[in-house]
Amino acid sequence: MNPASNAVPSPAEAWNEMREGNVRFVAGTPRHRQDVDRRAELVGQQTPHAALFGCSDSRLAAEIIFDQGLGDLFVVRNAGQVISDSVLGSLEYAVAVLHVPLILVLAHDECGAVRAAIDSQAADAPALPAHIAHLIEKIVPAVRQVNGLRASTFVEPTKVDAGHVGREHLKHTVTELLEQSEVISAAIAEGTLAIVGANYVLLEGHADPNIVVGVI
Numbered sequence: 214m215n216p217a218s219n220a221v222p223s224p225a226e227a228w229n230e231m232r233e234g235n236v237r238f239v240a241g242t243p244r245h246r247q248d249v250d251r252r253a254e255l256v257g258q259q260t261p262h263a264a265l266f267g268c269s270d271s272r273l274a275a276e277i278i279f280d281q282g283l284g285d286l287f288v289v290r291n292a293g294q295v296i297s298d299s300v301l302g303s304l305e306y307a308v309a310v311l312h313v314p315l316i317l318v319l320a321h322d323e324c325g326a327v328r329a330a331i332d333s334q335a336a337d338a339p340a341l342p343a344h345i346a347h348l349i350e351k352i353v354p355a356v357r358q359v360n361g362l363r364a365s366t367f368v369e370p371t372k373v374d375a376g377h378v379g380r381e382h383l384k385h386t387v388t389e390l391l392e393q394s395e396v397i398s399a400a401i402a403e404g405t406l407a408i409v410g411a412n413y414v415l416l417e418g419h420a421d422p423n424i425v426v427g428v429i
């Protein structure tokens with residue numbers, strides 16, 4: 214894809230660019246642009262070909278793991294990739310104003326927010342700081358769903374499959390994104406946008422798509 218082009222790629226083209234970039238990252242053959250000329254190209258405008266909503270984990274550096282350069286991605290991140298008003302507003306801006314054809318929702322294994330949500334459901338769980346508790350409360354339903362728990366039941370954290378919880382939470386996140394944003398759901402219906410939910414494997418470096426909404 215030509216970084217200087219203003220042509221809007223299709224959702225399939227945008228996903229292919231992300232997929233190929235991740236392959237290059239895994240192979241150790243990056244070609245992203247972060248030079249002086251590229252900075253000059255971007256002064257007056259930005260035309261990212263995808264939005265990425267992912268976890269804030271320091272090991273999940275979005276542009277690096279997809280081998281993208283300056284101006285290529287519109288990135289929104291918070292711990293545990295949890296939907297909020299600011300996340301929805303940012304992603305709606307990416308879709309409605311920047312016309313990105315792809316939203317990649319990126320989870321990962323060994324997620325600290327997922328682990329905190331699991332631990333919070335133990336019988337002897339200590340109280341969490343208010344803002345952390347508020348953040349992980351949207352991950353807790355995945356903990357309870359994976360374990361088939363009633364509302365009053367506690368969990369034994371060491372027996373919970375954190376990977377399963379993380380993947381379930383990823384599904385919940387994509388579903389909530391569609392349910393809460395008319396802008397995004399309308400773009401999906403029109404065929405101008407797709408959403409891919411993927412899980413990043415820390416040790417191996419690849420992002421595995423688990424959920425696809427739209428046509429890629």
